Amino acid sequence: MVNETVVEAAMPAKVPKVVVVVCLIVEMEQGVVGTAPLISCESFEECATREVKEETGLDIDKLEFLTFTNNLFLDKAKPYHYVVISMRAVLADHPQPQNTEPDFCGGWG
Numbered sequence: 162m163v164n165e166t167v168v169e170a171a172m173p174a175k176v177p178k179v180v181v182v183v184c185l186i187v188e189m190e191q192g193v194v195g196t197a198p199l200i201s202c203e204s205f206e207e208c209a210t211r212e213v214k215e216e217t218g219l220d221i222d223k224l225e226f227l228t229f230t231n232n233l234f235l236d237k238a239k240p241y242h243y244v245v246i247s248m249r250a251v252l253a254d255h256p257q258p259q260n261t262e263p264d265f266c267g268g269w270g
Contacts, residue, residue, distance in 0.1 A: 177231075
């Protein structure tokens, strides 16, 4: 159990960041494709679909909620709080992924 007084003192009036992680299944292999911040009024599915399209150019289908984690980092110089939503999906079709963010990704392979 987290001591709420300690959390409040370490993180005054902070709102947790919510991110969605997408695990993509391709031919029985599974791997993490992207992590994106959840935009206000966006569903988990919309966020996952947007992130995979932005990072790979691929369309996904059959999205499924897996789990979530509540991550408190109170021992840091600037404490922070993340809520991570994990989703699973399959490709809507089977084209090759594009490296749409080469500054952040060395490529696919």
